[in-house]
Amino acid sequence: MKVTFKIWRQDSPDSKGELKTYETDGLTEDMSFLEALDHLNEKLVLKNEKVVAFEYDCREGICGQCGVFINGRAHGPHDHMTTCQLHMRSFKDGDTITVEPWQAGAFPIVKDLVVDRTAFDRIVEQGAYITAKTGTAPEANSIPVPKEVSDAAMDMAACIGCGACVATCKNASAALFTSAKINHLNKLPQGKAEQHTRLLDMTKQMEVEGFGSCTFTAACEVECPAEISISSIAEMNARYVKAKIFG
Ligand code: SF4
Ligand code: FES
Secondary structure, eight states, X not given: OOEEEEEEEXXXXXXXXXXXXXXXXXXXXXXXXXXXXXXXXXXXXXXXXXXXXXXXXXXXXXXXXXXXXXTTXXXXXXXXXXXXXXXXXXXXXXXXXXXXXXXXXXXXXXXXXXXXXHHHHHHHHTTOOOOOOOSSOOOTTSSOOOHHHHHHHHHHHTOOOOOHHHHHSTTOBOHXXXXXXXXXXXXXXXXXXXXHHXXXXXXXXXXXXXXXXXXXXXXXXXXXXTOOOTHHHHHHHHHHHHHHHHO
């Protein structure tokens, strides 16, 4: 299998970037997309050229590191899939595949396809924790959590922080990510103590970082690998009103 990669190359945050073309053969349809980039990098090493910088860790849809735009779509041509879960069988022999980094002011480019997503970490720092008494672990059944509540909280906890929601949103809004992190803990009895401050502090940090406002286009939920629904944003907004009154 042979494809033409057009890949964004940028040496540093402040340098000028450009799309560079790489004719790449020797690929197979069973290769993952990241393996295809590995294959390209091996060829670049043999030619004594700079390898393409891209991020990954788990390569199985868990860590959220690998996000890039592929032919203009976050994580490639399929809904609800990470870049590392994409395989070359999704492309045809002879295809041209354009690969670009996330494009959002709050996610500055570090190098090539790697962006700085620490803005997400700073949102999380503002409230994605609970307060618990230290000492002996409490008896497991002392805080009953109804099954439907724990299921709903786990659905929110599925967010892997990949940033596809921000990258695909025309306003570069982080509302889907932030709502998932807030609702995950605010749904649970263990998260109730800080429910209002968590919401106010995390949404404030979202603005401080320069993410845009949500206008409910739902573009984010289509690309979200964790299938977080925009109803999560509606829930966050409803909780926001409550937090303003009681927080
Ligand atoms: S909400 Fe979905 S798209 Fe956004 S960071 Fe979390 S997993 Fe990624
Ligand atoms: S490398 Fe971990 S989600 Fe893709």
